[in-house]
Amino acid sequence: MKSLIKCFMYMTLIIVLSFALPRLIPGSPLFAMAEDISSVGNMTKDALKAFEKYYSPELPLLEQFIKYLRNLFNLDFGYSFYYKMSVIQLIKERVGWTFLLSFSSIVLSSITGIFLGIKSGLKGKESKLLVSVFMSIQAIPTFLLAAIFQITIAYKSKLLPATGAYTVGARFGQSGYILDVIEHMILPLFVLVISQIPPIYLFAKNSTANVKKEQFVKMASYLNINKRDIYFKYILKNITPELLGRLNIQFILAITGSIFVEAVFSYPGLGQLLRSAISYRDYPLLQGILLICCTYGIIVNFIFELIALRNIKRC
Amino acid sequence: MITVENLKIIYNKKTIIYPNIHIKNNEFVGLYGKSGCGKTSLLEALFGLDFQGDLEYDKCTINDVDIKELDSRKYDYISYCPQFSQNAFNPKISVTEHIRLTLKGNGLKYNIDEVTALMERLGLNSNLLNYFPHMLSGGQKQRLILLMAVLKRPKLLVLDEPSSAIDLITLRNMVEFLTSFKGKLTIIMVAHQKVLLEKVADRIIIL
Amino acid sequence: MLNSFKQLSKTKKASIIILVVFLLVAIFSKFLMPYSHEDISHSRLLEPSKKHLLGTDEIGHDIFSLLIYGFRITIFTAIISGFFTTLIGTSLAYIAAYYGRSVKMIISEIANLFVVVPEIVMIMFFSSLARPKLIYTIMAIVFFSWPKVYKIALFKIMNYMEKNKVKYTLLIKGNWFDVLKKLLPDILPLMSTFFVLQCNRAVMYESSLSFFGIGDPLKKTWGKLIRAALDYEDLYYDNTFLWYLIPPVLCLILFVISLTFLSSENGED
Numbered sequence: 150m151k152s153l154i155k156c157f158m159y160m161t162l163i164i165v166l167s168f169a170l171p172r173l174i175p176g177s178p179l180f181a182m183a184e185d186i187s188s189v190g191n192m193t194k195d196a197l198k199a200f201e202k203y204y205s206p207e208l209p210l211l212e213q214f215i216k217y218l219r220n221l222f223n224l225d226f227g228y229s230f231y232y233k234m235s236v237i238q239l240i241k242e243r244v245g246w247t248f249l250l251s252f253s254s255i256v257l258s259s260i261t262g263i264f265l266g267i268k269s270g271l272k273g274k275e276s277k278l279l280v281s282v283f284m285s286i287q288a289i290p291t292f293l294l295a296a297i298f299q300i301t302i303a304y305k306s307k308l309l310p311a312t313g314a315y316t317v318g319a320r321f322g323q324s325g326y327i328l329d330v331i332e333h334m335i336l337p338l339f340v341l342v343i344s345q346i347p348p349i350y351l352f353a354k355n356s357t358a359n360v361k362k363e364q365f366v367k368m369a370s371y372l373n374i375n376k377r378d379i380y381f382k383y384i385l386k387n388i389t390p391e392l393l394g395r396l397n398i399q400f401i402l403a404i405t406g407s408i409f410v411e412a413v414f415s416y417p418g419l420g421q422l423l424r425s426a427i428s429y430r431d432y433p434l435l436q437g438i439l440l441i442c443c444t445y446g447i448i449v450n451f452i453f454e455l456i457a458l459r460n461i462k463r464c
Numbered sequence: 465m466i467t468v469e470n471l472k473i474i475y476n477k478k479t480i481i482y483p484n485i486h487i488k489n490n491e492f493v494g495l496y497g498k499s500g501c502g503k504t505s506l507l508e509a510l511f512g513l514d515f516q517g518d519l520e521y522d523k524c525t526i527n528d529v530d531i532k533e534l535d536s537r538k539y540d541y542i543s544y545c546p547q548f549s550q551n552a553f554n555p556k557i558s559v560t561e562h563i564r565l566t567l568k569g570n571g572l573k574y575n576i577d578e579v580t581a582l583m584e585r586l587g588l589n590s591n592l593l594n595y596f597p598h599m600l601s602g603g604q605k606q607r608l609i610l611l612m613a614v615l616k617r618p619k620l621l622v623l624d625e626p627s628s629a630i631d632l633i634t635l636r637n638m639v640e641f642l643t644s645f646k647g648k649l650t651i652i653m654v655a656h657q658k659v660l661l662e663k664v665a666d667r668i669i670i671l
Numbered sequence: 672m673l674n675s676f677k678q679l680s681k682t683k684k685a686s687i688i689i690l691v692v693f694l695l696v697a698i699f700s701k702f703l704m705p706y707s708h709e710d711i712s713h714s715r716l717l718e719p720s721k722k723h724l725l726g727t728d729e730i731g732h733d734i735f736s737l738l739i740y741g742f743r744i745t746i747f748t749a750i751i752s753g754f755f756t757t758l759i760g761t762s763l764a765y766i767a768a769y770y771g772r773s774v775k776m777i778i779s780e781i782a783n784l785f786v787v788v789p790e791i792v793m794i795m796f797f798s799s800l801a802r803p804k805l806i807y808t809i810m811a812i813v814f815f816s817w818p819k820v821y822k823i824a825l826f827k828i829m830n831y832m833e834k835n836k837v838k839y840t841l842l843i844k845g846n847w848f849d850v851l852k853k854l855l856p857d858i859l860p861l862m863s864t865f866f867v868l869q870c871n872r873a874v875m876y877e878s879s880l881s882f883f884g885i886g887d888p889l890k891k892t893w894g895k896l897i898r899a900a901l902d903y904e905d906l907y908y909d910n911t912f913l914w915y916l917i918p919p920v921l922c923l924i925l926f927v928i929s930l931t932f933l934s935s936e937n938g939e940d
Contacts, residue, residue: 288924401788
């Protein structure tokens with residue numbers, strides 16, 4: 150299948166890029182080591198040692214690459230300087246929270262956005278205010294939205310917890326744990342959903358309005374077909390292919406949004422991991438997160454392509 | 465059934481004045497005129513949805529109801545087949561589904577025998593039922609639209625150029641088909657070929 | 672030009688006015704800053720006063736000067752990033768459209784890759800690796816943003832080429848320069864839309880990067896200012912956030928929203 154080949158191609162490209170670029174970027178310690186310039190000033194001695202062990206810059210480039218590939222196949226992403234754990238272990242621990250947050254947000258924002266979008270698209274008149282509000286929200290960077298809500302609701306009015314996924318000390322299985330998790334999830338989830346609804350709402354609205362203008366929709370009215378049937382069989386069925394494409398992007402948006410929201414709310418997912426990785430220049434961890442995110446994007450894209458193909462095949 | 469007196473339609477910066485028209489129940493009336501003389505505008509104004517032009521008239525009623533007061537419920541008893549039959553099909557559903565939905569919307573049951581019989585009379589093969597719109601030819605689409613329009617048992621059938629994509633052989637089928645409905649319901653048909661109208665219509669109005 | 676301005680919708684007019692004002696502040700920032708942005712000789716954590724319109728931060732900078740300097744740096748970054756992203760994206764799209772076949776396929780697949788993966792993560796990864804200079808941040812942004820421009824530009828250019836196929840086939844007997852000249856009147860409005868869009872994206876990326884602590888610490892964009900404010904521990908203790916955090920946030924939001932409304936086609940009208 151063509152899509153599978155494309156998928157592998159992308160993965161290969163990403164792996165090669167993630168190997169090559171750090172070594173090419175001036176200022177990167179790998180670049181410095183390759184050039185033997187000692188401008189690796191910002192790393193501690195420990196970090197440097199662990200770095201050398203993983204990246205083996207003393208080996209020729211080809212051997213480095215082979216070692217890199219072998220490590221990847223064994224899921225060895227190296228050792229995090231800061232957390233003193235293997236990267237893959239760290240990711241395994243945190244990724245669950247990220248998925249919890251992002252998938253909940255996708256479900257909520259998609260359902261709301263599509264529903265509202267279709268409703269607006271079917272109405273002849275435009276609600277300019279709603280559109281403007283949504284466009285404004287969409288324009289604001291996610292981390293800013295998160296920070297604003299954190300300040301107003303968590304810090305100033307103290308309505309909801311400001312950080313974390315659960316109150317410190319709470320354990321799974323304890324009574325009230327789930328409620329605690331939910332309480333901590335409300336604010337980050339809320340911000341995520343708010344940041345994701347505008348694009349999908351606007352898209353659904355425009356798609357619906359465009360389909361509605363089509364001749365065959367008018368004809369359905371002339372034939373006296375039920376309104377409900379028109380909504381589902383005519384309009385929904387015809388916006389589905391475009392909507393799927395948009396949903397693909399929403400999935401990616403969810404992950405990147407989640408990263409920022411987690412960073413602001415100190416939610417223990419990949420986002421917070423990324424934040425410390427950047428602060429402490431924890432390169433193995435950075436690389437691991439990058440590879441995971443890219444793989445996620447490629448797989449999601451692959452799945453959506455399959456769905457789209459099936460959709461076309463059916464008729 | 466339809467009364468039009470002193471109608472003026474202003475659309476796209478053009479003003480068209482229409483002759484008075486009275487159409488009785490169960491009449492078969494043909495509308496004939498050169499292109500651009502306002503046939504389609506008249507049909508759209510009377511029977512379409514969201515007509516964008518302005519109307520001025522002394523009287524304009526369908527079944528003694530002023531057309532301004534009619535909404536989409538008029539399609540309970542009117543079947544309007546506009547000129548764009550080519551694009552009248554939902555690309556995502558099959559022909560059977562189209563027919564089924566039409567019948568459902570009008571509270572009628574789906575009777576496969578009735579449907580196939582009608583299809584035969586129009587020269588349509590019954591295996592077309594499983595086709596999707598992109599597999600149909602222009603002529604097939606036009607005839608299927610006519611089929612669905614008739615299936616929903618209207619009191620008034622309005623056809624705008626129903627034969628433009630049809631070859632002469634199949635045209636005969638259509639003539640027989642339309643003639644068989646004469647007297648049973650009111651039919652208004654717009655066509656380019658005067659000869660066709662003379663064959664089927666009770667009278668012809670020239671615009 | 673003034674006539675076409677008058678024809679625009681109210682929001683677009685407002686957006687243009689805001690952006691022009693911002694641009695003017697950026698250009699004349701040197702004259703508008705009461706003190707140098709590097710001057711840390713003031714007393715720390717002063718409240719707003721006549722001498723310090725927005726007070727001072729915990730190191731001793733005058734916040735108002737920092738804000739004005741932020742105008743210059745942020746807008747400069749946005750414009751440069753937007754410009755090069757648009758240039759590279761559209762040029763590659765034209766090359767792909769003109770030469771077609773394998774050239775188009777190779778470039779398109781590479782571009783596709785960058786659309787599929789979350790580009791912000793890539794940008795963060797690579798700019799955190801590089802030396803913390805502004806130029807590298809800009810390069811990272813441009814490097815991962817051009818694919819989005821490329822995709823749409825390719826689509827539109829191919830459409831234009833299809834439309835006037837006869838005209839162009841005659842010209843394809845000529846070289847790529849002639850074809851480009853013919854395409855230019857159609858492409859230029861497209862490029863200006865891209866430019867505005869990409870400036871918008873660049874600001875978002877840059878402020879997100881700053882939020883994570885990536886970027887040139889000497890070139891204090893609004894993003895960096897916001898980050899500095901958020902790092903300050905007692906930000907919410909009294910009302911410090913009102914003059915430390917809120918101003919750069921407002922500027923950023925206003926700038927980004929104006930850019931968004933300017934580049935929107937389906938917003939109002």
